[in-house]
Amino acid sequence: MSLFLGPMHHFIPGHKDLTGKKEILHVSPSKEVYIPLAAGANTDLEVLVQEGDKVEIGTKLAITRSGFFVPIYSSVSGFYRGLKKRMSASLKPIDHMVIELSDSQNKIQALKPLDYRSASxxxxxxxxxxxxxxxxxxxxxxxxxxxxxxxxxxxxxxxxxxxxxxxxxxxxxxxxxxxxxxxxxxxxxxxxxxxxxxxxxxxxxxxxxxxxxxxxxxxxxxxxxxxxxxxxxxxxxxxxxxxxxxxxxxxxxxxxxxxxxxxxxxxxxxxxxxGDAIYQKTVTVSGDGIKEPHNIVCPVGTPVAELISACQGYTSDSVRLIAGGPMMGKTIVNDQFVVDRATNAITVLKHVEDDEIACLRCGRCSDHCPSGLQPVRISMAVKMGNAEEMEQRGALSCIECGLCTYVCPSHIDVTENVRKAKRIVSLKKKKA
Ligand code: SF4
Ligand code: SF4
The missing domain is CATH 3.40.50.11540 (NADH-ubiquinone oxidoreductase 51kDa subunit)
Structure with missing residues (x-):
C-alpha cells in the first residue's frame, strides 16, 4: 500500500543535530551580490535602476512585466553594475543584477509599515x-x-x-x-x-x-x-x-x-x-560533505561558494552539492549559484560511487510513493520513450519527494526518471 493511501509511517534519519542547536553565522558577501532577475520560473522582468545607480537595502530594483506581480528589492547597499548571466539553482543560466557593495550598509523601508488591525x-x-x-x-x-x-x-x-x-x-x-x-x-x-x-x-x-x-x-x-x-x-x-x-x-x-x-x-x-521586503535569508548548510555545518544568515544574492567557505569548506574533493534538501533538492554542478529568496538549504554529501544495478522488480518504490504512483513503471516508460504511458501512469502527479530513489535497493535514481517523464509529458501537452 502506498504512503498516500496508507498509514504514512516512514521515518528518515533527520541529522538535524548537525545545525539545529549551533550558533547561527552571519555572512556578508565579500564584494558583490548577484540578485536573480526572476520570480519563480518567470524571467520577464523590467529593471528599474540604471547602471551606476546607488542603491540601499530595500531599494526596488525590478518588477515582473508579465504573470503575477512580483517586485525585487536590493539586499545590500552599493552600486548597480548591470546584468550578468549566471547559472541559477533552477539549473538554467539567467540574468542576475550585480550590486557592488559599498563600505557602509543602510536599510531603507521598502514600503510603509501597516497596522493590520485597522487595515482592510x-x-x-x-x-x-x-x-x-x-x-x-x-x-x-x-x-x-x-x-x-x-x-x-x-x-x-x-x-x-x-x-x-x-x-x-x-x-x-x-x-x-x-x-x-x-x-x-x-x-x-x-x-x-x-x-x-x-x-x-x-x-x-x-x-x-x-x-x-x-x-x-x-x-x-x-x-x-x-x-x-x-x-x-x-x-x-x-x-x-x-x-x-x-x-x-x-x-x-x-x-x-x-x-x-x-x-x-x-x-x-x-x-x-x-516595511521590510525579503532582503536576507536563513540557509542551512549541512551534510557529511561540509566541514562545519551551520545555519547562515546572508543577503539574497550571496554566492553559495562564500557560504561554503564560512563553513570551512568541503570534507573531500568529491562531493555532491544540492540546492535544497537531499530528498527534493536539485544536484548542482558547482557552487557558483547564489542564495535566492526561496533558498532554504544547501546540502553537501560525500560522493558515493555510482553502484546502480538492474531493477529487482521489488516494488518498494511503488509501496512508498505518497502520490500512489508506480515509479518503476514510469521509469520504464521513459526508457522506452513512451510519452503516452508516462502520462497514463500519472507522472504529472509526482511531487518529487525523492522517496522512490531513497528506498530503491538497486540505487536507481528513480526520481530523476520520473522528473524526466514530467518534463516530457508537460512538453507534449504544450504542443497539443
Ligand atoms: S518522487 Fe514522485 S514518483 Fe517518486 S516517490 Fe515521490 S511522488 Fe512518487
Ligand atoms: S525500488 Fe528500485 S529495484 Fe525496486 S522496483 Fe523500484 S526501481 Fe526496481
Whole structure:
C-alpha cells in the first residue's frame, strides 16, 4: 500500500543535530551580490535602476512585466553594475543584477509599515504583494495569491514541519524571534478571515513547540499542532489529512485550508511591522560533505561558494552539492549559484560511487510513493520513450519527494526518471 493511501509511517534519519542547536553565522558577501532577475520560473522582468545607480537595502530594483506581480528589492547597499548571466539553482543560466557593495550598509523601508488591525483585507493583500513575498518553503510562488479570495476558508496551517533531512533553517529563523512568527500568524488569520491558525511542528521538537506555545497566551484561535516525524509530513496533502482529517483533489482550499510556510509568516510580519521586503535569508548548510555545518544568515544574492567557505569548506574533493534538501533538492554542478529568496538549504554529501544495478522488480518504490504512483513503471516508460504511458501512469502527479530513489535497493535514481517523464509529458501537452 502506498504512503498516500496508507498509514504514512516512514521515518528518515533527520541529522538535524548537525545545525539545529549551533550558533547561527552571519555572512556578508565579500564584494558583490548577484540578485536573480526572476520570480519563480518567470524571467520577464523590467529593471528599474540604471547602471551606476546607488542603491540601499530595500531599494526596488525590478518588477515582473508579465504573470503575477512580483517586485525585487536590493539586499545590500552599493552600486548597480548591470546584468550578468549566471547559472541559477533552477539549473538554467539567467540574468542576475550585480550590486557592488559599498563600505557602509543602510536599510531603507521598502514600503510603509501597516497596522493590520485597522487595515482592510485589500490593503493587507497589497502589503505582502508589494513586499515581494514569495512562498519560502522552496517553490517561490507569490504569497499574496492564496489570500486574495478567501470565501469558504476555515483555517490557515503554518507549515513548520521541515520534514527533509538536515534542514533546520525554519527552526533557527523562528526561534530567533518567536513573537514575529506569532504576529505573522495573527496577520494571516485576519487576511484569510478564519477563526483558526494551526502551527504544525514535529513532535520531535518539544523545545520549538514549547517556545511557540509560550507566546500564544491570549492569542485566540492560534494553536500548535504536533505532527509525527515521518516523511513527507510537510507535503500539503499530508498536513491537511493529519490536521483536518480531510482529502482534496487539487488544492488545499478545497478542504478549507490555506497553507503557508513558517518563514513566510515571519516575512509577512516583517513587511507589516517594519516595511521590510525579503532582503536576507536563513540557509542551512549541512551534510557529511561540509566541514562545519551551520545555519547562515546572508543577503539574497550571496554566492553559495562564500557560504561554503564560512563553513570551512568541503570534507573531500568529491562531493555532491544540492540546492535544497537531499530528498527534493536539485544536484548542482558547482557552487557558483547564489542564495535566492526561496533558498532554504544547501546540502553537501560525500560522493558515493555510482553502484546502480538492474531493477529487482521489488516494488518498494511503488509501496512508498505518497502520490500512489508506480515509479518503476514510469521509469520504464521513459526508457522506452513512451510519452503516452508516462502520462497514463500519472507522472504529472509526482511531487518529487525523492522517496522512490531513497528506498530503491538497486540505487536507481528513480526520481530523476520520473522528473524526466514530467518534463516530457508537460512538453507534449504544450504542443497539443
Ligand atoms: S518522487 Fe514522485 S514518483 Fe517518486 S516517490 Fe515521490 S511522488 Fe512518487
Ligand atoms: S525500488 Fe528500485 S529495484 Fe525496486 S522496483 Fe523500484 S526501481 Fe526496481
Amino acid at each position: 483585507h485589500e490593503e493587507c493583500v497589497e502589503q505582502i504583494k508589494q513586499a515581494g513575498i514569495v512562498g519560502l518553503g522552496g517553490a517561490g510562488f507569490p504569497a499574496y495569491i492564496k489570500y486574495q479570495k478567501t470565501e469558504g476558508m476555515e483555517c490557515v496551517i503554518i507549515n513548520a514541519v521541515e520534514c527533509e533531512p538536515y534542514i533546520t533553517a525554519d527552526y533557527a529563523h523562528t526561534m530567533q524571534n518567536v513573537s514575529r512568527l506569532v504576529l505573522g500568524c495573527e496577520i494571516l488569520k485576519k487576511m484569510a478571515n478564519v477563526s483558526n491558525v494551526y502551527i504544525a511542528i514535529k513532535k520531535t521538537h518539544p523545545d520549538w513547540i514549547q517556545a511557540v506555545q509560550s507566546h500564544l497566551q491570549s492569542k485566540d484561535g492560534i494553536s500548535v499542532r504536533s505532527v509525527p516525524d515521518v516523511y513527507p509530513m510537510g507535503w500539503e496533502r499530508v498536513l491537511v489529512r493529519e490536521i483536518l482529517h480531510k482529502e482534496y483533489d487539487r488544492l488545499p482550499g478545497e478542504a478549507g485550508a490555506i497553507i503557508s510556510n513558517a518563514s513566510t509568516a515571519m516575512a509577512v510580519a516583517d513587511a507589516f511591522e517594519d
